[in-house]
Amino acid sequence: MNLKKSILTGCAALLIASSCSTPEKKVSWPEKAVENARAQIGMEIDTIEASGKCLNPVTLNGKGGVYYCGYADWRSGFFPGSVWYLYELTGDQTLLPLAYKYTEAISEAQNLTWHHDIGFIINCSFGNGLRLTAKPEYKDIMIQAAKSLCTRFREKPQVIQSWDVKGNSWQSERGWECPVIIDNMMNLELLFEATKLSGDSTFYNVAVAHADRTLEEHFRPDGSCYHVIDYSIEDGTVRHRHTAQGYAHESAWSRGQAWAVYGFTVCYRETKERKYLDQALKTFGFMKNHKRMPADLIPYWDMDAPGIPNELRDVSSASVIASALYEISTYPVENPQSYKEYADKMLESLSTPEYTAPLGENGRFILMHSVGSIPHNSEIDVPLNYADYYYLEALKRKKDLEK
Ligand code: GLY
8 A cells, every 4th residue: 555545544544433433422510410410319209109108308317218207397398399490400201290299298288387487398399380380279379378477477576486485395495485597588488479479468568577677686797697586576676696506696507697698689589679689698798708618618517616627517508508699690799700600619519429429329319418406416417308409409590590
C-alpha cells in the first residue's frame, strides 16, 4: 500500500469508528439526582405496594426498619407530596395513580383541629395534587382544611395556636398558654390557597394577622428567630420566648431559621408586602454570614450548639432554605442570581455521597443526616421525609428556572 492509499484508508477507518461509537452522554448532577431519587423512592413504593397497605414513610424506626405514620402525624403529607414532585420531575405516568392513592389515604386530616400542622399535611399532598391535576374534590378538601386550621386562631394575640397545652403531653409541662412556633409560618400557604379557591378572604386575613404578629415577636435584631413564643390568651401579651427543639432559648435552631425564610417568602408571594421579603432576606443573611456556617453550606442542627465543629448537621434545614432561595431569586432583590447560586451550591452538596444515600439503603429515603429533636432525644442523624420533600421541590424549582 502506498503512502497516499494508507492515509486514505486510515481516514476512512477513523470516520467509520467515530460515526459508529455513540459519544458518551454527559449526565449533569441535577439529572443524576432526579434519576437517583426516582430509583430510591421507587424502591419504597415497591415495598409499600407489596405490603398491600397504604403505608406513609417518615424516618427510621430505630430497629433498622422504616417508621410509617398515620394521617394525623404532622409529616403525613410529605411522602405523597414527594411522589407528586417526582411525577412532575420525571413525567413518569406510572407515578400518577400512586400520587392520587397516597394523597387520598390522608384525606381525613382535613378535619384535624388539635394541632396546627394541617397546612403542612394538606398543602403538600392535596395542594400539589390540585396544582397538577385540578381535581375538583381536592379543592373542597383544601377549603375544609383551612377552616379547621382557623379554629386555632386566637383573637387577643392574633395568632394561630400551634400546640395544645392541656393533658399529659410534654407541651403541657412547659407552663405555656398559647405557644406559637416559627414552623407555623409554613401552614399559611394553605390559607392563602383557600382564599383563592373559595373567594373567602377570612383565610387570607388570618394568615396576614398571624404573619404580622410573628414578624413583631419572633425575631431578634440580628435576624435570627426564636422557636416558641408563648402568648397570653387573655390579653395577647408575650409570656415567654423559648425553644423546644433548639439548643437554648437564645440559640439559632437551624430548621426554625429555615421555616422563617421559607414562610416569609410565601407571604411576600401572596401579598407583595415588602416587609415579609425583607424578613426572609434578613434571616437568610444571618445564616449565610454566620461564622459557623460550614463550607458545604449544610447547617449544624443549631448554629449555637456548643460542640461545633463536632455537632450534627441538619440536612432538612438545607433542603428548606435551598427551595426558598430559588423562589427568592425570582423577586426584586439585589443580585437575584446570587440566591440561585447559593441554592445550587446547597443542592449540589446534598447530592454528593456525603448526604445522598446509596440506592436501597437509608430506609430507601433519599437524604441522610437530618435531626428531628436533640432535646427530645428523638430522630437524631436520620433520614426525614421532609428533607426529601423540600429537596425534590428545590430540584423542581431549579429545573423550572433553567428552562
Ligand atoms: N415542625 C416540626 C419540626 O420542624 O421539627
